[in-house]
Amino acid sequence: EGIKYQQEIDDLLAGGLTEEDEDDVLAELDALIEADVEPAKKEELPEDIQLPDVPEDKLEDKIAEKKQKAAEPVMVAS
Numbered sequence: 767e768g769i770k771y772q773q774e775i776d777d778l779l780a781g782g783l784t785e786e787d788e789d790d791v792l793a794e795l796d797a798l799i800e801a802d803v804e805p806a807k808k809e810e811l812p813e814d815i816q817l818p819d820v821p822e823d824k825l826e827d828k829i830a831e832k833k834q835k836a837a838e839p840v841m842v843a844s
Contacts, residue, residue, distance in 0.1 A: 777783075783791065 778787075
């Protein structure tokens with residue numbers, strides 16, 4: 767019996783799943799996924815979620831402004 771059990775373990779590790787074993791594994795995986803997804807479905811999200819405002823300026827405009835400011839000469843006090 768021990769040899770048979772070891773052979774079964776060796777077959778599983780070697781990827782030798784039978785079609786029945788593969789069906790069982792897939793059914794167990796589906797059950798685990800369903801159990802993991804269920805709590806998320808039951809959790810209710812608030813209706814009035816406040817998101818931050820999205821900037822309306824184009825990124826290119828901001829980059830151009832920074833380049834222009836960097837190009838302006840700086841007056842040095844003497």
